[in-house]
Structure formats: C-alpha cells, structure tokens
Amino acid sequence: MRAAVLTRPGRFEIEERPIPAPGPGEALVRVARVGICGTDLHIFNGHYAAESLPMVPGHEFTGTITALGPGVAGLEVGRRAVVDMNIGCGRCFWCRRNEILNCPEMRQMGITMDGAFAEYMVVPARLVIPAPDDVPFEVLALTEPLACVVRAARKAQVTFGQSVLVIGAGPVGNLHVQLMRTIGAAPVIVTDLSPERVRMALDCGADVGVTDPGGLRQAVLEATDGRGADVVIESVGNRALYAAALGLMRKGGHLAAFGLTGPEDRLALPILDTILNENSVAGSVAGMGQDMHDALTLLVHGRLTTAPFTRAAFPLDEIQQAFDSINDRPGDLKTQIVLGEEDTR
Structure with missing residues (x-):
C-alpha cells in the first residue's frame, strides 16, 4: 500500500508499505x-x-x-x-466519563501515531462506527470535524432561542453556524475578516454576518x-479574539473556548465580573464516543x-500540492485526500 509520510515540517514523501x-x-x-484538518496544518507547519x-x-x-481480527x-x-x-x-x-x-x-x-493518509489502517474495532452504504464517502469524512462541533455545543448547553456569536467562518466555524441553526439558536451571528467565508456562512444559515471588527460589538448588541x-x-485560536469575546457575551453568558492558541497564551479573566455576572467558560477541542455517533446521524x-x-479533492500522490495550496483557496472550506476508488453511489 501507499502512505504519505510527513518526514519533516512542510515535506511529504509517498512510501510503499505492507498492508x-x-x-x-x-x-x-x-x-x-x-479531510485535511487545521491540526494537520499545524503539524505540517511544524x-x-x-x-x-x-x-x-x-x-x-x-x-x-x-478484514476483522480475532474476537x-x-x-x-x-x-x-x-x-x-481518540x-x-x-x-x-x-x-x-x-x-x-x-x-x-x-x-x-x-497526531501521536500513524494516521489515515495511507490506503489501509488497522484500528481498534471498538472505535469503528458502521455507516450506511448510500452516504457518499466525501460526506462521511466530515463526521469527525462535525463531532468536535457537536461536543462544543453539548458542553455549552446551547438550546433553542439562544443567541450565538461564532468568531471565525472557516471550516469549523461554518459547522458551528450550521449546528447552531439546527439546534434552534437564534440569532446566529458570525464574524470573519474574509467576506467570502462570511457569505458562505450566511448561505449556510447564519442570520448576521460581520466583516468589520470595529463594528462587531454594535452588530452583536443590535x-x-x-x-x-x-x-x-x-473558533479561530487568537488570544486577542478570546479577550474580545468576554465583552461580547451577555451577563450570565457562556464562552466556548474552541480555537487552539499557542501554549504560552493567557487570558486575563475578570474574576469579580465573572462571579457577579455568573458567566462561564468551557474548553472543547475533539469529538469522541457519542459525539461521533451523533455527528454521523x-x-x-x-x-x-x-x-x-466536499468540492476540493486531491489524490494521494498530490498531497504535497494540496497542503501547499490550501491557504490560497479560501473558498474551499475543506480539502479532502482521495485514497480509494472514487465514490459513484
């Protein structure tokens, strides 16, 4: 079988390995x-x-x-x-728990062991979730990123009629927007510096889109x-945006910390206001267990x-090009690598 090995930051090599x-x-x-995840890009960039x-x-x-192993x-x-x-x-x-x-x-x-940019993988059977044969592979490949969003919504305890601001309209930000609308949150507000990605988020269900950081607070209040x-x-992973988020939620509101920052980044939490206003903060990064089942459903x-x-797809032999070009294709919310035969169902 063929496998794409990241030999060093920024460099893939295709290797032949035994199945x-x-x-x-x-x-x-x-x-x-x-699918190429933001975490994959962090690994690729070192x-x-x-x-x-x-x-x-x-x-x-x-x-x-x-194939299935014994037992x-x-x-x-x-x-x-x-x-x-996981x-x-x-x-x-x-x-x-x-x-x-x-x-x-x-x-x-x-991430900590060999993954899926290979034609075959051996995995623990207890982590395999059967899927319907009539759902295209390109859609099924969205299960894991959607599971991450499902978990964030679960931890935030979002329910119908709640107002939600999503900071970042990238791939996961767009999924946050869509899931919030599916849950029944309203209004769903999204902000990003990219007009193209804000437009896509609006097309996918956001009620309000903001591209001007200077007008964000007023738009949220209105x-x-x-x-x-x-x-x-x-959903970006920027310390300044986390600080701004504290001032954009209502008294008694919740901050869902999802975007990954650097390990040294710190957030100055106003302790007294947090206590008196009964605000809350919860981190979430990966979907697992029931989150995966719910996302698939x-x-x-x-x-x-x-x-x-699902529109951007590269064969395994072109994985280097896929990674090198990803920042030049903001209109492609997700890039997928095709390893098996093309799905024709």
Missing part, C-alpha cells in the same frame, strides 16, 4: 477519503506534534471494513465506516436587544449543507 493485518480486537479499514515525526498524519477519515463481533466486512480517532484505555475515570483526551494512556490517530450574545464560540439525515466542504 497491515488486524490483530485481536482490531479491524482493517481501506481508507477512501481523508507548530504541533513535532516529536511524532516522521509520521503519517490524517484523522478525519472514512473507508470500508476489509471482533458486531462489524461486517464490506461495510462503510467512520472511526473515532484511543483511551477504556477503563479509567476519564474514559468512563467520555473525557478520553484526559486519559493518561490517550493516543490519537494521525441583534440581541442590547444584551450581548448568550453564547460566544471562539446528523450527516446521514442531511441536517447540514456539505457541498462547500
């Missing part, structure tokens, strides 16, 4: 599509997981179950599937009867607009 065989409790998946290189990245993937039940060879990338011990306090990222033994496919947003989702039932995420 792995599944062991006890494992499944072999023939990978069909893999900003994250440098200690894991050389490595095969990729974790937003779907494919077909092609695996409940899965069927030939069935389409998505895979939860591998916990399954026994500890955090795993029992579906907080797998805090598991002391946690590993992540494509849309929320002068209160500020019930929930603010920071939403995609299967067509609850989200997926076309802006």
